Amino acid sequence: MEKRIQDNKLRSFFGDIVRSSFWQLGINDSTVAGYVADVLTEFARADNLYKIRARGGRKVDSVVGMLADKPDPSGEETDLLRERSLRKYVGDYALFMSGIFRSHVEGNGFLDYYIAEGSRSYWTVSELDLSLYRTGFILFQELSKKFEYYSGALDYTRKAYFAAQPGEDPFAGFLRQVEGWIKVNLTEN
Numbered sequence: 001m002e003k004r005i006q007d008n009k010l011r012s013f014f015g016d017i018v019r020s021s022f023w024q025l026g027i028n029d030s031t032v033a034g035y036v037a038d039v040l041t042e043f044a045r046a047d048n049l050y051k052i053r054a055r056g057g058r059k060v061d062s063v064v065g066m067l068a069d070k071p072d073p074s075g076e077e078t079d080l081l082r083e084r085s086l087r088k089y090v091g092d093y094a095l096f097m098s099g100i101f102r103s104h105v106e107g108n109g110f111l112d113y114y115i116a117e118g119s120r121s122y123w124t125v126s127e128l129d130l131s132l133y134r135t136g137f138i139l140f141q142e143l144s145k146k147f148e149y150y151s152g153a154l155d156y157t158r159k160a161y162f163a164a165q166p167g168e169d170p171f172a173g174f175l176r177q178v179e180g181w182i183k184v185n186l187t188e189n
Helices: 002-024 030-043 063-068 077-100 103-108 111-130 137-145 149-160 170-184
Strands: none
Touching: 002 030, 002 103, 002 149, 030 077, 030 137, 030 149, 063 077, 063 103, 063 111, 077 103, 077 111, 103 111, 103 149, 111 137, 111 149, 137 149
16 A cells, blocks of 8 residues: 555656656646656566576566567467567657667667667557557657657757766766655655
8 A cells, every 4th residue: 555655656757757847848738747757656666677587587687688588479368468479568668768878878879779679569559459459659650750759859858857867877976866756755654
């Protein structure tokens, strides 16, 4: 129960920040802003960010690694759902990393690949949702078509709200801000 309350407060925190920064950029799509806030909330926990594990339990922290052992959908619904889950995760991971940790991804030469694969993954999710008669496929089409735009908007959000101190690891700036918010807002209850 307490974890759910914490997640709701963290979701509200990210929701306010994303809506504000997206509004400043002229992005008035509340569905997309809400989805991006959900991604930030989900990936604020390291165990969710590195959900995929390689043999031996090592965390997979690249899109290439995530797709290396992907399941081959045979048409069975469970395989399609597994493929959808993987592709949604890859799209979310690529959006998160290319937005919040753009300098890291760009510095390693992965930015173009992450943008292309994130867009491709979201498009695959939309097609699978259509084939499975699931609602929400339009959101994933939108995320796919404008992936680079939303990734850039998330980079702006990072610069505006989660800026690292000079010389500080970019991961540390984001984590410092989130941990500070958690200490202040979650210890009050």
